[in-house]
Amino acid sequence: xxxxxxxxxxxxxxxxxxxxxxxxxxxxxxxxxxxxxxxxxxxxxxxxxxxxxxxxxxxxxxxxxxxxxxxxxxxxxxxxxxxxxxxxxxxxxxxxxxxxxxxxxxxxxxxxxxxxxxxxxxxxxxxxxxxxxxxxxxxxxxxxxxxxxxxxxxxxxxxxxxxxxxxxxxxxxxxxxxxxxxxxxxxxxxxxxxxxxxxxxxxxxxxxxxxxxxxxxxxxxxxxxxxxxxxxxxxxxxxxxxxxxxxxxxxxxxxxxxxxxxxxxxxxxxxxxxxxxxxxxxxxxxxxxxxxxxxxxxxxxxxxxxxxxxxxxxxxxxxxxxxxxxxxxxxxxxxxxxxxxxxxxxxxxxxxxxxxxxxxxxxxxxxxxxxxxxxxxxxxxxxxxxxx
Numbered sequence: 281x282x283x284x285x286x287x288x289x290x291x292x293x294x295x296x297x298x299x300x301x302x303x304x305x306x307x308x309x310x311x312x313x314x315x316x317x318x319x320x321x322x323x324x325x326x327x328x329x330x331x332x333x334x335x336x337x338x339x340x341x342x343x344x345x346x347x348x349x350x351x352x353x354x355x356x357x358x359x360x361x362x363x364x365x366x367x368x369x370x371x372x373x374x375x376x377x378x379x380x381x382x383x384x385x386x387x388x389x390x391x392x393x394x395x396x397x398x399x400x401x402x403x404x405x406x407x408x409x410x411x412x413x414x415x416x417x418x419x420x421x422x423x424x425x426x427x428x429x430x431x432x433x434x435x436x437x438x439x440x441x442x443x444x445x446x447x448x449x450x451x452x453x454x455x456x457x458x459x460x461x462x463x464x465x466x467x468x469x470x471x472x473x474x475x476x477x478x479x480x481x482x483x484x485x486x487x488x489x490x491x492x493x494x495x496x497x498x499x500x501x502x503x504x505x506x507x508x509x510x511x512x513x514x515x516x517x518x519x520x521x522x523x524x525x526x527x528x529x530x531x532x533x534x535x536x537x538x539x540x541x542x543x544x545x546x547x548x549x550x551x552x553x554x555x556x557x558x559x560x561x562x563x564x565x566x567x568x569x570x571x572x573x574x575x576x577x578x579x580x581x582x583x584x585x586x587x588x589x590x591x592x593x594x595x596x597x598x599x600x601x602x603x604x605x606x607x608x609x610x611x612x613x614x615x616x617x618x619x620x621x622x623x624x625x626x627x628x629x630x631x632x633x634x635x636x637x638x639x640x641x642x643x644x645x646x647x648x649x650x651x652x653x654x655x656x657x658x659x660x661x662x663x664x665x666x667x668x
Contacts, residue, residue, distance in 0.1 A: 281305060283363070284655050285328060287353060289337030291346040292626040295370065296336040298644035303651060312349065320345065322352040328360040334651050339371040340626050341603075347373050347391065351398040358399035366402040366654060367395060368647060370624035371599045375409040376570070378416075392416040404650050406624055406643070407569045407598040422660050424650055426598040426622050426643055428667040431463045433620065433641050434565065438594065444563040445469055447555075449580045453568050460567055463665075469557020471580045475549065541583040553583055560589040571597035571621065574606040581615040592617040599625045600640070607635040 285308040288296035300307045309325040335357070337350040350367060357365050377387035388409075395403065396418040403417060406424045414421045434441050441464070448457035448470040461468035541553050564584055566577060577595050584590040593616055600621025610619050611634065619635065621627075622643045632638055646663055653660050 281332075281652065281655055283330065284332045284334070285326070286651070287324075287333065287335045287357075289335060289346060289349055289353065291340040291342070291349075292336070292338040292370070292623075294626065295338065295623055295644060295647075298623075298642065299336060299368075299648045299651065302644055302648035310353070320349050320352060322349065322356050324353075324356050324360055328357050328362040330361065330363045332655050333357045333362045333365045334368055334655075335365065336368040336370075336647075338369060338624055338626065339373040339375075343373050347394070351394055354395065354398040354400050364401045365399060366404060366651075367400045368404045368651065370406045370643070370647065371601075372405045372408055372413075375413065378410045378413050386416075388413055389416040392418070395419070402654065404647070404654065406647075409569060422650060422654070424646055424660070425664055426624070426641075426646070427460055427463060428663070428665060429622065429641055429643050429646060430567075430596060430598075430620070431460060432667045434464060434594075434596075437639075438563065440563060442466075443561075444565055445557065445559050446565045446567055447471065447557070447559065447580070447584070449566060449568055449576055456569060457567050460565070466565075467557065469555060469559060471583070472554045472556055473543075473551055473576075474554070475551045541579065541587060543579040553579060555584060555588050559584050561591055564590045564593045565596055566593055567596045569597065570599045570601060571595065571606070571619075572601040572603050574602070574609055578609060578613050578616065581613065585615040594618050594620060596620045598622050600627060600638075601625055602627065602631060607631045607638065611635040611637055 281303060284305060286296065286300050286303065286305060287308050287310050290312050296307055311321075311323040311325055313321050315321060335350060335353050337346055337353070340346055350369075354365055354367060372388070372391075374387040374391050377385070378389075380386050392413075393416075400419055403419055403421045404424065405421065407426055408414065408423050411423060414423055434444075438444070444464070444466050446457050446461040446464065446466055446468045448454050448468070450473060451470060454470055457468050457470065542550050543553055566580055566584075568577075571577060581593040581595065585593060595610070595616055595618070598621070600619075602621075610616055616637060618639060619637050620639045620641065622641045624643060627640070632640070646667070650660050650663055653663075
């Protein structure tokens with residue numbers, strides 16, 4: 281790759297080294313430091329005139345410092361007469377703040393505007409929290425997917441993966457889950473969480489067709505419906521007593537209640553979670569794009585293992601943020617068999633050692649190939665469906 285230089289930000293030097301090694305070019309020299317007043321200083325120590333520049337800077341625990349550092353690096357290369365500047369952000373900062381709630385800011389759009397003002401020409405990222413975020417940018421964006429790499433890892437490392445099911449922990453991740461399920465040719469399911477019900481019987485808002493403990497008329501109507509169905513199938517149902525029909529209907533309701541778990545939200549209120557799908561005796565791949573706090577993952581894993589009969593639960597996410605005490609909570613949860621993340625987000629070594637269930641997948645090959653294709657003017661759509 282002629283006239284190409286790859287610079288490393290301070291957020292994830294390990295990933296930059298892997299990418300540069302696959303490209304066969306060394307990491308360009310830059311002096312990154314902080315003054316005593318905590319201001320960031322960047323000095324490009326090599327000529328970038330008429331060069332194709334790639335700056336790899338992912339989000340990390342010091343996300344604000346990393347973002348300012350990236351902006352300064354872009355501006356420094358722009359003032360050094362670089363031909364083209366591409367920012368490679370495997371984990372895009374502030375990607376979860378992509379919509380306005382109350383008197384707030386759409387921070388992801390603000391970050392996109394900051395990069396454009398700094399002088400970036402092109403952006404490469406991976407698994408944006410919402411694909412519509414590509415419309416925030418004033419420059420071309422390539423949103424790569426970790427799905428092919430994750431699917432390859434599953435087929436090579438999970439025994440009996442064919443007897444698996446891909447599960448989303450909420451309805452919002454259904455599209456992501458169905459895509460992975462199609463790639464693996466597996467069934468999919470999702471966890472439905474309802475904050476408006478205070479318990480399995482849904483006293484605040486009952487399930488459609490469920491009897492209320494305070495209304496005998498509803499029970500009678502349900503028994504009538506059960507009896508009518510049986511009368512249509514066989515004439516022997518005419519002689520069946522009302523008490524038998526009642527026992528049948530109530531037993532089915534008990535089975536429904538057994539598939540509902542009551543969990544506590546972060547604000548202290550109770551919610552119910554229900555599995556939509558079948559996981560009995562199957563290997564579950566509980567999938568999302570980001571795992572930051574882990575409580576919703578653990579609630580879903582406990583529900584599927586203890587109440588729905590799942591064999592094993594793999595938690596799989598592209599960006600392993602794992603803030604706070606998440607790794608220790610996952611390590612202590614018996615319902616989670618393994619936690620699988622990619623190396624888009626830098627994890628401290630102590631967190632890796634604290635969780636023996638943790639497996640980190642390397643996606644540097646995808647990023648390196650995207651950089652090579654961008655430099656040569658080739659299409660990157662091949663990477664949307666292939667890991668190699």
